[in-house]
Amino acid sequence: QTVVTQEPSFSVSPGGTVTLTCGLSSGSVSTNHYPSWYQQTPGQAPRTLIYSTNTRSSGVPDRFSGSIVGKKAALTITGAQADDESDYYCVLYMGSGIYVFGTGTKVTVL
Amino acid sequence: EVQLLESGGGLVQPGGSLRLSCAASGFTFTNYAMTWVRQAAGKGPEWVSGITGSGGGTYYADSVKGRFSISRDNSKNTLYLQMNSLRAEDTAVYYCAKAPGQFTGSGYFDSWGQGTLVTVSS
Numbered sequence: 001q002t003v004v005t006q007e008p009s010f011s012v013s014p015g016g017t018v019t020l021t022c023g024l025s026s027g028s029v030s031t032n033h034y035p036s037w038y039q040q041t042p043g044q045a046p047r048t049l050i051y052s053t054n055t056r057s058s059g060v061p062d063r064f065s066g067s068i069v070g071k072k073a074a075l076t077i078t079g080a081q082a083d084d085e086s087d088y089y090c091v092l093y094m095g096s097g098i099y100v101f102g103t104g105t106k107v108t109v110l
Numbered sequence: 111e112v113q114l115l116e117s118g119g120g121l122v123q124p125g126g127s128l129r130l131s132c133a134a135s136g137f138t139f140t141n142y143a144m145t146w147v148r149q150a151a152g153k154g155p156e157w158v159s160g161i162t163g164s165g166g167g168t169y170y171a172d173s174v175k176g177r178f179s180i181s182r183d184n185s186k187n188t189l190y191l192q193m194n195s196l197r198a199e200d201t202a203v204y205y206c207a208k209a210p211g212q213f214t215g216s217g218y219f220d221s222w223g224q225g226t227l228v229t230v231s232s
Contacts, residue, residue, distance in 0.1 A: 052217055
């Protein structure tokens with residue numbers, strides 16, 4: 001069973017930078033997994049932030065960026081703002097129409 | 111503007127069945143793959159199932175394979191999820207989401223509905 005792991009939580013100061021990662025229980029994340037990132041606040045549907053590793057979805061501020069760092073996908077928030085306080089989930093495409101969500105990271109801005 | 115509106119959730123007993131619907135508007139429905147994602151209370155989302163734009167390809171998570179069936183009626187711009195042999199662990203908010211292309215391997219989901227709650231309990 002494939003497990004996609006993320007840090008459970010991060011705290012960042014307003015204006016600060018934080019990098020969240022998304023790894024595989026076995027193997028490396030590559031661009032072939034088309035890593036995507038979603039932001040979710042309580043009671044709301046997920047919002048698409050990044051797709052295909054590093055492409056920002058329409059309307060997403062450029063303080064959000066995606067990359068591959070080592071063996072993991074990464075989401076970096078540069079210049080964090082109070083309304084970035086949310087849960088963040090990565091999704092990896094495993095092939096054959098199958099997707100797996102990451103375990104999620106709760107980001108606190110304080 | 112893309113709009114996705116889920117319906118059909120509710121309370122069902124273990125072993126029972128339920129059919130969810132997702133009414134789509136604002137785009138040419140047949141040109142896009144669709145997916146169902148669920149989220150149990152306090153947990154992260156879980157990909158459940160996907161279907162190609164034509165409906166000819168369907169895909170399932172192991173946790174629902176053999177119990178759930180995804181389908182679509184492109185003449186009605188509607189996506190469905192037939193859920194049989196429901197278990198307590200199927201309790202979740204179920205979201206439909208749109209893919210950016212006709213095939214499920216597009217890599218991500220670009221639009222989401224607001225979800226419908228399914229509760230499996232006696």
